[in-house]
Amino acid sequence: MIRSANALCLGEFAVFVSNGQLYAHSRSAVSGHRHALEEHLRGSAELAGRFGEVFGAGELAAYLALIHDVGKGSCLWQDRLREAERRGGGRVGAPHKHAGTLLADRYTQLAFGAVVFGHHGGLPDMDKLRTELVKAQPGGEHAELVEEAVRAVEQTVPQIHPEPRPGIPAWLGDVPKAERRLGLDLLLRMLFSCVVDADFLDTAAHFEGAAVRLRAPADMGVLVERYEKRRAAVLARREPSPVDGVRQAVYEQACAAASGRPGAYVLHVPTGGAKTLAAGGFALRHAAMHGMRRVVLAVPYISITEQNAGVYRDLLDPEPGSGQEAVVLEHHSAVDLDAEAPLGGLSPEQQAQWERRAHAARLAAENWDAPFVVTTTVRLFESLFSHKPSAMRRLHNLAGSVIVLDEVQALPDRLLTPILSVLRGLVDHFGVTVLLVSATQPSFWQLPRWQGLERRVIVDDPAALFEQLRRVRYEWRTGEDVTLESIAAEAAGHRQVLTVAATTKDTARLHRHLDAMTAEGEVLHLSTRMTGAHRREVIARVKELLAANLPVQVVSTNLIEAGVDLDFPRVYRAWAPAESMQQAAGRCNRDGRLDSGTVVIFRPQGGGQPQGTEYRAAVQASDTFFGPQLAYPDDLDALERYYPVRYALQPGLGEEIEDLRRRLDFPKVDRAFQMIEDGYSVPVIVIRRKADREAIETSVARLLDPSRPCGPEVLRSLQQHTASLPRHEAEAALRSGLATPVTGDLIWWHGAYHEWRGLDPDDVEDRGSFVC
Numbered sequence: 001m002i003r004s005a006n007a008l009c010l011g012e013f014a015v016f017v018s019n020g021q022l023y024a025h026s027r028s029a030v031s032g033h034r035h036a037l038e039e040h041l042r043g044s045a046e047l048a049g050r051f052g053e054v055f056g057a058g059e060l061a062a063y064l065a066l067i068h069d070v071g072k073g074s075c076l077w078q079d080r081l082r083e084a085e086r087r088g089g090g091r092v093g094a095p096h097k098h099a100g101t102l103l104a105d106r107y108t109q110l111a112f113g114a115v116v117f118g119h120h121g122g123l124p125d126m127d128k129l130r131t132e133l134v135k136a137q138p139g140g141e142h143a144e145l146v147e148e149a150v151r152a153v154e155q156t157v158p159q160i161h162p163e164p165r166p167g168i169p170a171w172l173g174d175v176p177k178a179e180r181r182l183g184l185d186l187l188l189r190m191l192f193s194c195v196v197d198a199d200f201l202d203t204a205a206h207f208e209g210a211a212v213r214l215r216a217p218a219d220m221g222v223l224v225e226r227y228e229k230r231r232a233a234v235l236a237r238r239e240p241s242p243v244d245g246v247r248q249a250v251y252e253q254a255c256a257a258a259s260g261r262p263g264a265y266v267l268h269v270p271t272g273g274a275k276t277l278a279a280g281g282f283a284l285r286h287a288a289m290h291g292m293r294r295v296v297l298a299v300p301y302i303s304i305t306e307q308n309a310g311v312y313r314d315l316l317d318p319e320p321g322s323g324q325e326a327v328v329l330e331h332h333s334a335v336d337l338d339a340e341a342p343l344g345g346l347s348p349e350q351q352a353q354w355e356r357r358a359h360a361a362r363l364a365a366e367n368w369d370a371p372f373v374v375t376t377t378v379r380l381f382e383s384l385f386s387h388k389p390s391a392m393r394r395l396h397n398l399a400g401s402v403i404v405l406d407e408v409q410a411l412p413d414r415l416l417t418p419i420l421s422v423l424r425g426l427v428d429h430f431g432v433t434v435l436l437v438s439a440t441q442p443s444f445w446q447l448p449r450w451q452g453l454e455r456r457v458i459v460d461d462p463a464a465l466f467e468q469l470r471r472v473r474y475e476w477r478t479g480e481d482v483t484l485e486s487i488a489a490e491a492a493g494h495r496q497v498l499t500v501a502a503t504t505k506d507t508a509r510l511h512r513h514l515d516a517m518t519a520e521g522e523v524l525h526l527s528t529r530m531t532g533a534h535r536r537e538v539i540a541r542v543k544e545l546l547a548a549n550l551p552v553q554v555v556s557t558n559l560i561e562a563g564v565d566l567d568f569p570r571v572y573r574a575w576a577p578a579e580s581m582q583q584a585a586g587r588c589n590r591d592g593r594l595d596s597g598t599v600v601i602f603r604p605q606g607g608g609q610p611q612g613t614e615y616r617a618a619v620q621a622s623d624t625f626f627g628p629q630l631a632y633p634d635d636l637d638a639l640e641r642y643y644p645v646r647y648a649l650q651p652g653l654g655e656e657i658e659d660l661r662r663r664l665d666f667p668k669v670d671r672a673f674q675m676i677e678d679g680y681s682v683p684v685i686v687i688r689r690k691a692d693r694e695a696i697e698t699s700v701a702r703l704l705d706p707s708r709p710c711g712p713e714v715l716r717s718l719q720q721h722t723a724s725l726p727r728h729e730a731e732a733a734l735r736s737g738l739a740t741p742v743t744g745d746l747i748w749w750h751g752a753y754h755e756w757r758g759l760d761p762d763d764v765e766d767r768g769s770f771v772c
Contacts, residue, residue: 022073026085030209038156041066047198055399055430056169061194063166064115067103071096073149089706098136099149107165115192123387123666171429181662186425193395197367218371220288230315241591246468247274254278257458258285262433268441268462270469271586279437283402293400296373298380300410301559309374329370366712368394378675384422385673387666400431408436409579413614417654420449440579443643471589476628477602484604488513495551499572500584503608508757511555521551530758531686533720567591575603577618578626581633621646682730684723685748703743
């Protein structure tokens with residue numbers, strides 16, 4: 001039976017919704033008030049409209065947010081909300097997505113209904129959407145609930161029946177028919193981001209008993225002035241280097257190029273050419289000149305995120321004690337808050353607790369609301385190709401931004417077609433400029449997705465620049481007698497050496513060998529099995545030792561190869577793709593103070609190699625062009641020939657994902673687009689020091705409490721205390737009690753943590769050696 005607006009529900013719940021009041025969320029533990037549904041719908045619509053206005057879809061974004069929770073107007077949902085309150089929180093357990101989906105289909109078009117239907121569980125495929133829409137239509141399974149909810153909500157929010165209907169951005173009709181579905185796919189992703197971020201922000205504000213937290217737009221011109229002033233001060237304090245003149249010339253060319261119109265730019269500079277400062281200078285100026293809102297810098301390795309964020313914080317953040325918000329946001333948290341199921345190894349009780357926390361924890365997802373964001377390419381592109389709300393809430397903040405892809409050669413070949421397609425869509429329709437930064441620029445313009453896109457270069461003559469900055473000579477160790485132990489013995493005979501291994505296990509083993517063989521100086525280790533704070537401390541210590549000309553041995557995974565500003569006279573690098581060999585060489589004689597540094601490339605018998613057809617293809621192509629009696633890794637002509645051969649050796653570059661995007665099959669796109677092929681890495685919270693315990697435990701407690709949803713700042717605070725483990729090791733740790741689940745795929749480590757190697761893959765765990 002459909003009730004009238006003046007008697008919304010019968011029985012006990014009539015009191016709860018007295019005077020026609022409907023609620024969207026239960027009581028806030030802070031304010032003691034429930035969240036009125038009208039307030040939530042209008043508040044979300046206002047925010048989403050503001051977000052969508054940046055790319056010409058403000059009206060459409062606002063309408064989809066206005067209707068996203070209309071289904072909560074049914075008596076069943078309102079009654080279940082009260083029951084959930086009695087239980088102390090958790091899921092309401094009544095459908096509410098169908099009413100808004102029906103309205104979206106009625107007043108826009110079916111595809112936009114996916115934004116509404118997916119705002120909790122994720123964007124659906126079109127078959128699923130059609131099936132669910134039938135349930136909302138007359139005679140359908142949810143038809144009575146839908147009609148009841150719509151009649152109730154339209155009494156206070158009549159705008160759910162818009163006149164005129166919200167418009168669709170005109171550019172979509174101008175896209176060639178063959179590519180229009182790809183344009184629609186990207187538009188839906190951006191609209192979905194607007195709606196879920198608005199929903200999350202408005203909901204979090206309710207539970208925190210505070211106003212919505214939204215930053216005012218930054219004055220990019222002021223940031224340019226601050227950047228220039230502080231950069232000049234930093235350079236004045238540095239010891240002069242023979243390559244300073246070349247670096248200054250690169251910086252000046254980057255600043256001059258910033259006046260060019262938005263589009264796709266290339267910064268092709270050798271390692272040691274001060275790309276970090278030049279990229280920042282270009283991006284900030286370009287944003288200021290063209291009224292763009294933010295800079296998003298994406299890098300392949302967490303170590304670069306940490307170092308670059310530190311550099312940019314020094315150059316851009318306000319003075320301590322000023323009371324102003326930080327400019328630079330560092331985001332590399334790998335926590336999957338949208339995980340549909342917990343990791344294996346949990347007890348039934350732990351699984352139940354995980355499920356109760358899951359929904360509230362999603363409000364902690366990062367949304368990149370900052371003028372200068374430093375993140376990883378994994379976070380950037382897995383967000384763009386996800387179908388889940390927590391990962392996608394940040395996407396709308398890419399519109400009207402400068403995206404800097406540092407060390408762009410590290411993008412996975414098997415996903416290049418969809419990556420380049422989406423980047424071009426952002427440039428063409430969402431006011432984005434893309435800057436590709438690398439010493440080993442891939443041949444992207446030879447691939448179909450970027451044919452016809454103007455390529456704007458920042459450095460006119462890269463070959464001359466490479467010749468000016470050539471500072472090393474290469475040696476090769478490829479015989480059958482080459483082992484990890486023999487390389488350690490050779491390296492131990494030198495005072496200052498960096499050795500880069502192919503895997504975390506080889507890195508730990510080399511560290512053991514060197515520690516046993518080195519008679520003088522410190523032997524340090526770097527890998528993602530160490531927490532972010534631990535890695536930063538080690539890198540800072542390495543810089544101190546090098547600056548004092550003291551002996552030091554460093555053994556690292558490839559995380560040190562790009563963006564980490566270290567200068568060794570001698571570097572050893574396990575055999576790898578050509579670009580990795582050249583990147584390792586960038587840590588040798590970086591400042592040009594020696595006549596020549598030495599880079600030793602070695603193939604150890606029995607050494608490990610990363611898995612995957614992509615890596616094998618890159619190594620095979622490298623074998624064709626680089627090595628003894630062949631080219632050196634910094635030969636630009638050889639690199640130009642290398643990339644097409646490398647691409648041809650692979651079964652494809654992700655064309656099948658483009659087909660899925662054309663079908664608007666968002667879940668399958670998400671499953672197919674995996675930057676890390678096998679879901680390898682799991683984030684692990686570690687307490688290394690007693691001084692950190694209270695802060696970490698407080699943050700974890702916030703994440704564990706489903707009655708007090710928190711914002712992104714909690715996960716930000718834990719980034720520095722997080723290491724990584726392979727998934728199978730994480731699940732084994734959960735089964736054995738060495739770790740406990742927190743939220744998503746985030747776990748809390750209760751086992752041993754090695755003072756040098758972190759979560760050491762070869763250490764036998766001893767339950768008696770727990771550190772927390």
